Amino acid sequence: MxxxxxxxxxxxxxxxxxxPRSTWQDWQRKGTGPKVIKLPNGQIRVARDxxxxxLDGLTRDPSR
Structure with a gap:
């Protein structure tokens, strides 16, 4: 999806x-956000997977 x-x-x-969109744009500039798909019309999509x-990669065990 x-x-x-x-x-x-x-x-x-x-x-x-x-x-905020500015936070999203900052993450994309830094390469720290999720992968995106840029459509020919310039719109951005992100695959659910x-x-x-x-998000799973950001998960940390609080006991460590």
Whole structure:
């Protein structure tokens, strides 16, 4: 399943609202965000599996 950028920003945000687009752009510039698919019309999509894998990679065991 492909997610729109807006869907991803909402999912990554918190109670205060979606993740700021500027934060997303910073992550992409630094190469620290999830993989993206850029469509010919310039829109961004993120595969659900890629987003989940990226989030799994951020998971840390609090006891370590």
């Amino acid at each position: 492909l997610l729109t950028l807006d869907q991803v920003l909402v999912e990554l945000g918190g109670p205060e609202g979606p993740l 890629d987003l989940n894998a990226w």
